[in-house]
Amino acid sequence: MSLAIATNNAATQRNWLEKLGPGHIILGTALVLYPLVASDFFLTQIGGYSLIFGMLGLSLMLLAGYGGMVSLAQITVAGISAYAIAILGNNNSNVLGFGWPWWLAVPFAVVAAALASALIGWISVRTEGIYTIMITLAIATATYYFAQQNYAIFNGHSGYAGIRAPVFWGVNWRDARPFYYLCLGLSVLSYAGVLYGSRSTFGMTLQAIRDNPRRMRALGYHVTAHKVFAWLLAGVIAGLAGVLLVWFNGRVSPGTIGVDAAIDVLIIAVIGGLRHPIGPFLGALVVVLMQTFAIDIVGAERFNTLIGLVFLVIVFVSPDGILGLWGRIKPHLAQESLRPGP
Amino acid sequence: MTESLAANRLQSTGAYALELDGVARHFGALVALSGINMRIAAGERRAVLGSNGAGKTTLFNAVTGDFMPTAGRIRFFGEDITDLPPHERIRRGLRRTYQISQLFKGLSVLDSIFLACRGVSRRRFSLLRPAASDVNMVQAESILNAVHLEAYRDTLVATLSHGQQRQLEIALALAGAPRFILFDEPAAGLSPTERRDLVAILNALPKHIGYIIIEHDLDVALRVSEYVSMMHNGHLFKEGTPQEIEADPEVQEIYLGGKHG
Numbered sequence: 001m002s003l004a005i006a007t008n009n010a011a012t013q014r015n016w017l018e019k020l021g022p023g024h025i026i027l028g029t030a031l032v033l034y035p036l037v038a039s040d041f042f043l044t045q046i047g048g049y050s051l052i053f054g055m056l057g058l059s060l061m062l063l064a065g066y067g068g069m070v071s072l073a074q075i076t077v078a079g080i081s082a083y084a085i086a087i088l089g090n091n092n093s094n095v096l097g098f099g100w101p102w103w104l105a106v107p108f109a110v111v112a113a114a115l116a117s118a119l120i121g122w123i124s125v126r127t128e129g130i131y132t133i134m135i136t137l138a139i140a141t142a143t144y145y146f147a148q149q150n151y152a153i154f155n156g157h158s159g160y161a162g163i164r165a166p167v168f169w170g171v172n173w174r175d176a177r178p179f180y181y182l183c184l185g186l187s188v189l190s191y192a193g194v195l196y197g198s199r200s201t202f203g204m205t206l207q208a209i210r211d212n213p214r215r216m217r218a219l220g221y222h223v224t225a226h227k228v229f230a231w232l233l234a235g236v237i238a239g240l241a242g243v244l245l246v247w248f249n250g251r252v253s254p255g256t257i258g259v260d261a262a263i264d265v266l267i268i269a270v271i272g273g274l275r276h277p278i279g280p281f282l283g284a285l286v287v288v289l290m291q292t293f294a295i296d297i298v299g300a301e302r303f304n305t306l307i308g309l310v311f312l313v314i315v316f317v318s319p320d321g322i323l324g325l326w327g328r329i330k331p332h333l334a335q336e337s338l339r340p341g342p
Numbered sequence: 343m344t345e346s347l348a349a350n351r352l353q354s355t356g357a358y359a360l361e362l363d364g365v366a367r368h369f370g371a372l373v374a375l376s377g378i379n380m381r382i383a384a385g386e387r388r389a390v391l392g393s394n395g396a397g398k399t400t401l402f403n404a405v406t407g408d409f410m411p412t413a414g415r416i417r418f419f420g421e422d423i424t425d426l427p428p429h430e431r432i433r434r435g436l437r438r439t440y441q442i443s444q445l446f447k448g449l450s451v452l453d454s455i456f457l458a459c460r461g462v463s464r465r466r467f468s469l470l471r472p473a474a475s476d477v478n479m480v481q482a483e484s485i486l487n488a489v490h491l492e493a494y495r496d497t498l499v500a501t502l503s504h505g506q507q508r509q510l511e512i513a514l515a516l517a518g519a520p521r522f523i524l525f526d527e528p529a530a531g532l533s534p535t536e537r538r539d540l541v542a543i544l545n546a547l548p549k550h551i552g553y554i555i556i557e558h559d560l561d562v563a564l565r566v567s568e569y570v571s572m573m574h575n576g577h578l579f580k581e582g583t584p585q586e587i588e589a590d591p592e593v594q595e596i597y598l599g600g601k602h603g
Binding site: 196197199200201202203204205207208210211212214215216217218219220221222223226229 | 406408427428429432433437438440444445446447448449453454456457458460461462465466467468469470471472514517518
């Protein structure tokens with residue numbers, strides 16, 4: 001009897017580690033130890049920036065992968081929280097600036113982004129497929145032009161500058177290492193939240209609505225309400241990314257939320273893969289590396305061609321993005337490891 | 343037998359599960375349903391027969407709200423549900439199955455049934471994972487057994503055979519304490535063995551659950567129903583017991599294409 005209990009306990013403990021999986025443990029350790037080997041440039045411009053755009057891609061993956069709703073407005077949602085941080089906190093643009101402390105401004109900014117996302121969702125859930133892409137593109141473009149032409153709130157073309165990441169607990173969070181860990185912490189939280197949530201009741205309802213909205217109505221679900229709630233959750237993640245983005249850049253302007261950036265987020269999600277929440281982070285790393293170093297490889301005039309070609313190759317070889325590529329390589333690796341060594 | 347059934351039907355006035363008054367549905371110039379009047383008592387099991395295009399599925403769509411009726415009123419256990427959206431009708435205890443399976447290809451069998459149970463309970467928006475002891479999960483397990491899909495508990499719906507998908511289709515309709523179910527050709531494409539199983543499942547339903555079944559297989563339809571309504575060109579044109587309908591020359595003319603020989 002006691003033996004049986006001991007075995008059960010051992011099984012539970014093993015299950016907990018197994019649930020996390022060797023992949024997560026190795027990846028987590030590597031990401032935590034990364035600052036030991038990386039320069040400041042690699043910490044923020046590659047590490048931090050990839051994590052921020054990974055979060056933006058994750059907010060899209062949540063909508064597109066689980067909900068079947070492809071949005072081009074995720075950068076717009078992030079932009080709303082970035083502008084909110086600039087306006088509610090301190091900046092040096094002499095237009096608006098309420099000087100709120102970060103712990104008040106950040107929750108307000110994220111809530112504003114989530115509500116804006118829910119509103120965008122409420123407008124666009126009437127459409128499906130390519131029409132959702134078109135309507136969110138229209139909303140993103142309209143917001144971009146509105147921010148550019150409105151001086152009273154958005155300060156027009158120049159936007160807001162001089163926005164500083166806060167200093168608290170004796171740490172300046174804009175310094176390379178703290179900022180990297182801040183990005184990592186929020187990324188891990190968002191990633192774990194989405195991964196856990198995908199098997200929650202709501203996560204399952206979202207996937208079921210993606211597969212068959214008509215049947216979900218016939219089971220008693222208010223399909224529109226569930227879709228809008230998904231937009232609200234995606235808005236929280238995009239809003240957090242927006243806060244990090246404005247602290248990273250120290251400024252926010254219409255250029256931050258332009259169509260180029262909107263398409264970048266879509267490319268990140270597609271390149272990475274929409275099947276699993278790790279996909280957008282892989283995609284973000286590839287895109288950020290390409291955007292940073294392509295210019296060194298082929299020069300200033302041709303670097304966009306190289307980036308385009310790499311994306312084309314990835315999508316051509318694997319329509320499921322890098323995740324799909326890994327899915328194809330993995331069985332071969334497993335077979336290799338089964339062979340006797342030399 | 344026939345008389346006692348008719349007497350039961352008369353006595354049960356006032357306790358109707360479903361009442362349709364002059365229900366019509368037009369698609370442009372096409373009249374899919376016209377002037378449908380129907381009274382179905384609580385717990386009654388009714389078959390609706392008719393050739394293809396007679397308006398049987400349109401009738402179901404009007405009752406569940408998949409397509410709103412163009413005219414007429416629908417009452418469900420005395421409550422007027424004509425203007426309610428589909429999900430509100432379902433929450434009142436109405437269920438349906440589809441002629442062509444409408445399932446969630448990316449989910450497992452158990453998760454699909456769990457969602458069907460959760461659809462009429464609270465916590466539809468829960469961000470927590472359901473525990474194995476969750477009341478809806480326990481219900482889902484028992485429905486899984488009732489439709490003999492326990493061996494496919496964690497199988498992805500997309501990989502099920504046609505017959506298994508039809509069983510799951512019925513399981514989804516049985517979830518969440520239904521009071522009345524609309525079965526749209528549940529036996530379509532099933533093997534003789536699977537048809538026998540289906541008849542057994544329908545006959546084993548609790549007595550308080552009434553249903554309407556659309557079924558082309560007369561053998562199945564007449565074995566699981568107490569009363570039959572015949573439809574033709576969007577109209578109800580005859581009602582009676584299975585025996586009466588089977589023997590009716592007009593029915594044979596329209597539905598079976600006349601007597602052979």
